[in-house]
Amino acid sequence: MSDITIKIKDREGVVHELQAPTDMAMNIMELCKAYELPVEGTCGGMAMCASCQCYILSDHELPEKQDAEEDMLDQAFYVEDNSRLGCQLAITEDLDGLEIELAPESEV
Amino acid sequence: MIKTDILIIGAGPVGMFTVFEAGLLKLRCHLIDALAQPGGQCSEIYPKKPIYDIPAYPEVLAGDLIDNLAEQIKPFEPGYTLGERAQTIEKLEDGTFKVVTNKGTEHYAPTVFIAGGLGSFEPRKPPIKELVDFEDKGVEYIIRDPELYRDKRVVISGGGDSALDWAIFLSDVASEVSLVHRRNDFRGALDSVEKVVELSKSGKINLITEAEVKGINGEGKVESVLIKHKHDGDIVKECDHFIPLFGLSPKLGPIADWGLEIEKNAIVVNNALDYSTNIPGIFAIGDVNTYPGKLKLILCGFHEATIAVQYAYNIINPGKRYVMKYTTVNGVEGFDGEKKEAKKAAVIKI
Numbered sequence: 001m002s003d004i005t006i007k008i009k010d011r012e013g014v015v016h017e018l019q020a021p022t023d024m025a026m027n028i029m030e031l032c033k034a035y036e037l038p039v040e041g042t043c044g045g046m047a048m049c050a051s052c053q054c055y056i057l058s059d060h061e062l063p064e065k066q067d068a069e070e071d072m073l074d075q076a077f078y079v080e081d082n083s084r085l086g087c088q089l090a091i092t093e094d095l096d097g098l099e100i101e102l103a104p105e106s107e108v
Numbered sequence: 109m110i111k112t113d114i115l116i117i118g119a120g121p122v123g124m125f126t127v128f129e130a131g132l133l134k135l136r137c138h139l140i141d142a143l144a145q146p147g148g149q150c151s152e153i154y155p156k157k158p159i160y161d162i163p164a165y166p167e168v169l170a171g172d173l174i175d176n177l178a179e180q181i182k183p184f185e186p187g188y189t190l191g192e193r194a195q196t197i198e199k200l201e202d203g204t205f206k207v208v209t210n211k212g213t214e215h216y217a218p219t220v221f222i223a224g225g226l227g228s229f230e231p232r233k234p235p236i237k238e239l240v241d242f243e244d245k246g247v248e249y250i251i252r253d254p255e256l257y258r259d260k261r262v263v264i265s266g267g268g269d270s271a272l273d274w275a276i277f278l279s280d281v282a283s284e285v286s287l288v289h290r291r292n293d294f295r296g297a298l299d300s301v302e303k304v305v306e307l308s309k310s311g312k313i314n315l316i317t318e319a320e321v322k323g324i325n326g327e328g329k330v331e332s333v334l335i336k337h338k339h340d341g342d343i344v345k346e347c348d349h350f351i352p353l354f355g356l357s358p359k360l361g362p363i364a365d366w367g368l369e370i371e372k373n374a375i376v377v378n379n380a381l382d383y384s385t386n387i388p389g390i391f392a393i394g395d396v397n398t399y400p401g402k403l404k405l406i407l408c409g410f411h412e413a414t415i416a417v418q419y420a421y422n423i424i425n426p427g428k429r430y431v432m433k434y435t436t437v438n439g440v441e442g443f444d445g446e447k448k449e450a451k452k453a454a455v456i457k458i
Binding site: 041046048049059075076077079106 | 153232235372
């Protein structure tokens with residue numbers, strides 16, 4: 001399996017083009033942490049904190065939200081129609097070329 | 109008044125295991141936790157989730173891990189102050205620390221271990237600029253006494269169970285209840301959702317969906333909130349109280365004001381030496397600390413606790429010699445004098 005490319009716009013508007021491995025069972029939140037982007041991932045990836053909320057900018061077809069993600073987004077702030085939790089998006093070859101933007105941080 | 113050798117703030121797995129390692133050195137421990145039961149997140153958030161990286165446990169449920177830890181530390185008779193949050197710390201003239209909880213319980217110890225994990229769970233606050241200015245002046249995050257809202261106009265914001273349940277409850281108490289939610293559907297228990305819809309139809313709850321509260325106005329107290337509606341634009345809603353109910357999130361809380369060196373919501377410790385903070389006598393272990401190479405894993409927290417108690421021993425018993433002992437050789441002797449140890453091999457001459 002090869003790496004894919006994911007573009008992430010940080011909160012300052014800088015776009016980072018990241019090489020993401022598809023064979024390490026990583027998700028978007030973990031990818032951000034691996035590249036030291038300012039994503040806390042406070043709950044460790046259990047869809048319980050929304051610190052990895054991001055907006056999907058490209059028109060990739062993503063896996064549907066599970067209940068835990070819907071529940072968390074219901075309680076989160078700055079939520080838009082294209083909001084997702086990075087921790088719930090597994091990095092697969094289907095995501096090659098994905099473009100996302102980090103949502104603002106809450107309560108910092 | 110509670111006196112102990114090591115005062116542990118946070119009764120999660122790492123705080124609990126500290127009791128065991130301290131007990132081997134004949135040190136007594138007392139744990140404080142904001143939650144009503146020990147175990148931290150393992151008990152509160154994911155007791156039924158399996159953990160796979162505890163050495164020698166191919167799989168263990170988080171709740172079972174806590175039960176096992178409670179059993180393991182029982183011989184060392186830990187004290188607990190539960191349901192209270194450590195609020196203030198003070199170093200007394202004799203070098204001991206005085207820690208007082210939000211309910212006024214006083215604790216005294218020569219060493220303090222902060223094993224607070226992600227912090228204590230506190231209400232999540234929506235990003236409204238004026239919010240903090242109106243706290244306790246009409247803005248409440250927790251409903252303590254429903255009578256406060258009798259015959260008042262209340263705006264509740266949120267879409268989960270607690271927002272729904274309180275909207276239902278207060279519809280009988282307040283003169284007017286408005287429930288503002290960002291979406292058209294609610295994700296609470298079906299019964300509650302149906303009840304809210306019913307109360308909305310009968311005019312007892314003013315349901316405002318696809319909308320968010322974005323501002324608060326008033327002279328010294330809440331007089332109205334500004335609601336942004338997805339289709340209808342801005343709505344000014346007059347009210348006496350605004351109650352945002354968006355669940356809980358972990359916060360370092362009052363510990364952040366204790367003069368400890370903090371970096372990215374974690375307490376800085378001297379790297380892997382003894383997990384001491386910048387204040388001698390205060391240690392930080394587990395998820396709450398940070399140092400180069402830090403991994404937020406329960407198993408790393410166990411290691412940190414073990415190392416830190418060796419150093420705490422020297423503070424509690426200055427100059428007194430000891431060596432680390434193996435439980436396989438010496439067994440475990442509880443504070444009640446009961447000893448668990450391996451059976452001695454019998455030597456029989458024939």
